[in-house]
Amino acid sequence: MTSLRGAAAIVGIGQAGLGEMPGHSALDILGLSVRAALEDAGLTLADVDGLFTASSFHSMPSVSVAEYLGIFPRFSDGSMIGGSSFVAHLQLAAMALATGQCEVALICYGSNQRSAGGKLVSMTEPQPHERDYGLRYPIDAYALVAARHMHEYGTTRADLAEIAVAARQWAQLNPEAWKRDPLSKEDVLAARLISDPLSVLDCCLVTDGGGAVIMVRADRARDFPQKPAYFLGGATALSHRAIAQMPDMTTTAAVQSGQAAYAMAGLGPDDVDVLALYDAFTINTLLFLEDLGFCPKGEGGRFVQDGAIAPGGRLAVNTNGGGLSCVHPGMYGIFLIIEAVRQLRGVCDARQVAGADVALVHGNGGAFSTQVTALLGSEATL
Amino acid sequence: MSASDPRATGPDQHHKAALAEGRLLLQRDPATGDAFFYPRAVLPGCAEGPAPDWFEARGxxxxxxxxxxxxxxxxxxxxxxxxxxxxxxxxxxxxxxxxxxxxxxxxxxxxxxxxxxxxxxxxxxxxxxxxx
Incomplete structure (x- = not known):
């Protein structure tokens, strides 16, 4: 085995508790999403022998999840690198499957963040050289990056508003999205500032939700009821823990993760039909479009203007409505994968990208701290 | 409190003790002169290298x-x-x-x-x- 390209495929996806699911624990919501994914794949829990998960609620995520589900996986990983963890798990699961460490890999996440209090739940510890100043994590850190990008490249709040509006317009085509009421650029520009230049409408949602993905080796993928979504490439890049340590405050490590993932897949930006970018804040989408090669550095603001990434635009980005308008239960990475798989299956109805064969999934964790890119493809891409 | 010996107290305490005396200390790579913050016991990106040098920043x-x-x-x-x-x-x-x-x-x-x-x-x- 020299390459992971096409070595494994996603054959099951499931979601639960999107938006609000009162009275349920994070693990309850996770469990219901696992049930949905098993049903989608035509498998039972007894078939699962590989477990990949991360959590903001559990310091030993894989242990808590295995106990709740009542499984004793042969191979497991609970690496926690923030919301991008689940995209990183795709590569780890593909490696485990390709080398025979497991036969059926389950990647899963659940959160009751909204019902449990409506605030961002984070186990993140205050950083020693930030805590004295009352930095409000993570939004102040993202705001510092947005402010610097505006300073260097002339990006405006109106450019960021375009991103929020595009996400909402996609959400209006997705019956599962949490926020579907009309949103205008003017609404975003008039919204209450939280950390300048970011307003409350530049921020992701606070919802409940769980998601699960089932992966098997590619040679078994055609035996399942759904169209497989093949893993074509993936890579993880670590950048910094504290925002002042970010090597370049206007360029993320998505440059590194993207180049490595493209290289593994033998693909480039021009080959991508649909993108799922981790939009914890509007500035994320803008930076990832630049850093993943969809426009030159500094041009993100101009690139997104005039509905370019909205339905009917020139690039299909975050077709479920994203973390900004669809769902964001603390960590969003698993939902990036699920939407990409749905687009490759061709089951997205009003928001379906016609003939989508290649999907780019990009996860972000911390405050631009971890960047994970994966490329998924239909059978035609093998 | 006097600025302590970094070998005895560790980098963070050494930095803080100097700060309490009104001095902002940074560290640098003795070979290249490249300065860095925050205080560390080893050079970032060069843990096999020499011990970092301390010096007083201009502020x-x-x-x-x-x-x-x-x-x-x-x-x-x-x-x-x-x-x-x-x-x-x-x-x-x-x-x-x-x-x-x-x-x-x-x-x-x-x-x-x-x-x-x-x-x-x-x-x-x-x-x-x-x-x-």
Whole structure:
């Protein structure tokens, strides 16, 4: 085995508790999403022998999840690198499957963040050289990056508003999205500032939700009821823990993760039909479009203007409505994968990208701290 | 408190002890002179290399990025959060004080000011003289 390209495929996806699911624990919501994914794949829990998960609620995520589900996986990983963890798990699961460490890999996440209090739940510890100043994590850190990008490249709040509006317009085509009421650029520009230049409408949602993905080796993928979504490439890049340590405050490590993932897949930006970018804040989408090669550095603001990434635009980005308008239960990475798989299956109805064969999934964790890119493809891409 | 021997106390305590005496210490690679912050026992990117050198920073820099972290008055009101690029190169997270949070601008020249907060010396920055 020299390459992971096409070595494994996603054959099951499931979601639960999107938006609000009162009275349920994070693990309850996770469990219901696992049930949905098993049903989608035509498998039972007894078939699962590989477990990949991360959590903001559990310091030993894989242990808590295995106990709740009542499984004793042969191979497991609970690496926690923030919301991008689940995209990183795709590569780890593909490696485990390709080398025979497991036969059926389950990647899963659940959160009751909204019902449990409506605030961002984070186990993140205050950083020693930030805590004295009352930095409000993570939004102040993202705001510092947005402010610097505006300073260097002339990006405006109106450019960021375009991103929020595009996400909402996609959400209006997705019956599962949490926020579907009309949103205008003017609404975003008039919204209450939280950390300048970011307003409350530049921020992701606070919802409940769980998601699960089932992966098997590619040679078994055609035996399942759904169209497989093949893993074509993936890579993880670590950048910094504290925002002042970010090597370049206007360029993320998505440059590194993207180049490595493209290289593994033998693909480039021009080959991508649909993108799922981790939009914890509007500035994320803008930076990832630049850093993943969809426009030159500094041009993100101009690139997104005039509905370019909205339905009917020139690039299909975050077709479920994203973390900004669809769902964001603390960590969003698993939902990036699920939407990409749905687009490759061709089951997205009003928001379906016609003939989508290649999907780019990009996860972000911390405050631009971890960047994970994966490329998924239909059978035609093998 | 006197600035202690870094080998006896560890880098963080050495840094803090100097700060309490009104001196901002940084570290650098003795071979290249490249300065870095925060204090470390080994060179970042070169753990096999020589022990980092300590030196006293000038205490000057410019605002690299800034935000107004908005809060209700009962939560302490709006506060500035800034990344300062020190003249020696490293960037530090801090707060520009002595000026309204909204008035802090990227590129503004600033000077270090060490204040005691809860008996701990904390590194802040104020606009350098001549800044409007």
């Amino acid at each position: 000057t820099g410019t605002v690299y990025s800034t935000t107004v972290s908005r809060r209700r008055p009962e939560q302490g009101g709006n506060r500035n959060i800034a990344v300062i690029a020190l003249s020696e190169g490293p960037r530090v997270l801090s707060q520009v004080i002595g000026i309204a949070p909204e008035e802090v601008r990227i590129g503004m020249d600033v000077r270090a000011r060490i204040d005691m907060v809860n008996d701990q010396p904390i590194l802040f920055f104020t606009p350098a003289e001549g800044q409007s």
